[in-house]
Amino acid sequence: LTHPHTDSVSSVAINSAHVLPDAKGKSAQHLVAVGSYDGNLALYDAGTGQLVQLLDGPTDVEFVDFHPKGGTVVLAGSISDGTVWMYHTPTMKCLQVFVGHEGGDGQGGGEGGGGVSVGTFTPDGKFALSAGMDGTLRIWAPRTGLCRHTFRLAAESGAGDARAGLTCLQVDGGADGGADGQLAVAGSEDGLAYIVHLAGKKIAATLRHYDETSASGAGANAAGGGGMDVDGEDENGGDEELRSVEAVGFASKAVNPNWVATGGVNGTLKVWDVTHGGQGQCRQVCRVTRIKWHPTLPLILASYTDGATRLWDARDGGLVTALTGGHAGVMINGMSAEFVGADAPGGGTAVVVTAVDDGGVRVFEINIASAIEAAAHAKQQQ
Numbered sequence: 001l002t003h004p005h006t007d008s009v010s011s012v013a014i015n016s017a018h019v020l021p022d023a024k025g026k027s028a029q030h031l032v033a034v035g036s037y038d039g040n041l042a043l044y045d046a047g048t049g050q051l052v053q054l055l056d057g058p059t060d061v062e063f064v065d066f067h068p069k070g071g072t073v074v075l076a077g078s079i080s081d082g083t084v085w086m087y088h089t090p091t092m093k094c095l096q097v098f099v100g101h102e103g104g105d106g107q108g109g110g111e112g113g114g115g116v117s118v119g120t121f122t123p124d125g126k127f128a129l130s131a132g133m134d135g136t137l138r139i140w141a142p143r144t145g146l147c148r149h150t151f152r153l154a155a156e157s158g159a160g161d162a163r164a165g166l167t168c169l170q171v172d173g174g175a176d177g178g179a180d181g182q183l184a185v186a187g188s189e190d191g192l193a194y195i196v197h198l199a200g201k202k203i204a205a206t207l208r209h210y211d212e213t214s215a216s217g218a219g220a221n222a223a224g225g226g227g228m229d230v231d232g233e234d235e236n237g238g239d240e241e242l243r244s245v246e247a248v249g250f251a252s253k254a255v256n257p258n259w260v261a262t263g264g265v266n267g268t269l270k271v272w273d274v275t276h277g278g279q280g281q282c283r284q285v286c287r288v289t290r291i292k293w294h295p296t297l298p299l300i301l302a303s304y305t306d307g308a309t310r311l312w313d314a315r316d317g318g319l320v321t322a323l324t325g326g327h328a329g330v331m332i333n334g335m336s337a338e339f340v341g342a343d344a345p346g347g348g349t350a351v352v353v354t355a356v357d358d359g360g361v362r363v364f365e366i367n368i369a370s371a372i373e374a375a376a377h378a379k380q381q382q
Helices: 153-157 368-381
Strands: 009-014 031-036 041-045 051-055 061-066 073-078 084-088 093-098 116-121 128-132 136-140 147-152 166-173 183-188 192-197 202-208 245-250 259-264 268-273 279-283 288-293 299-304 309-313 319-323 332-340 349-356 361-367
Touching (some): 031 061, 031 073, 061 116, 073 116, 128 166, 136 166, 153 192, 153 202, 183 245, 259 288, 299 349
Parallel strands (some): 116 166, 166 245, 245 288
Antiparallel strands (some): 009 349, 031 041, 073 084, 084 093, 128 136, 136 147, 166 183, 183 192, 259 268, 268 279, 349 361
16 A cells, blocks of 8 residues: 555554445445554555545554444544544544543553553444553443443453553454444453453453463363364563463354454464353464454454464364465554455455554455365375
């Protein structure tokens, strides 16, 4: 994509899955939003790659995400000053600024200060959510800008470190397949992931991604059965820098409504069965930065600090394929994907967009059926 960012590109989002025709059959523009630490929020035409608009707003943009109803509203937050901005893309106007995360500009809060690390909307679009380095998960009313509830997850769970910030967030999970969209999962710097019920305003489960007694999780059962014996302990043992959970995500109802994935700085990608217990994992030697589930198949896309995006089989932890072109060795800060034709027997095509530490943005395509076939063939040759 063409805009010359002057600092690291931190985040990327695509609105195509949310764009539907209106009563007259007209659809909103398909957009890719790109946020950067240079303070720019760039909107591109998803079809042509042409720059549509640069939006003024938060400094040090840490995340971007689109509203699920129509994809014409975009949310962006600052890791620097702790504010969250909401824009209307057809008019390019700022609709609201949410202020409330504690210790902005790196003052107070968790170890990284009080910046906002991640945000999104509830699936019904009625509320905005944000999680920050002050350790809080907040529910916002978009029309008024008021905070409706604040979760202080470490204190409420009794299990976490109150100094730890929250790093990642995803909504729309639950035993009913996320029909009510009321479950959210948030990852923390202290190695825990918290599943919360938004309407009930309570913690439903706490997942310990980083385990000091067995950092590699060797011998754990894979969520889909079987199991994976993974070699290698963390070289630094209980080093705090290896604890942080950097990526989280619920599987869809079509895959398994009881599964949730967590990815961490220690290089592990874990799949949890939150109803029946147990976990499985895929392992790489570098930090996981983002994850994205396939909507109909038990596959997970994960981006890494080595510049690769890998597609994993969640059932046994097997590697399906890896994308390395364009920025090998350069950290991927943000990754998003749209799955075209996901309901087809072969799983369709994944369009993957990555935001990279060198200021670049890359777009890849994966033919899912071909990737699965190639992985199966390679396995047979071993």
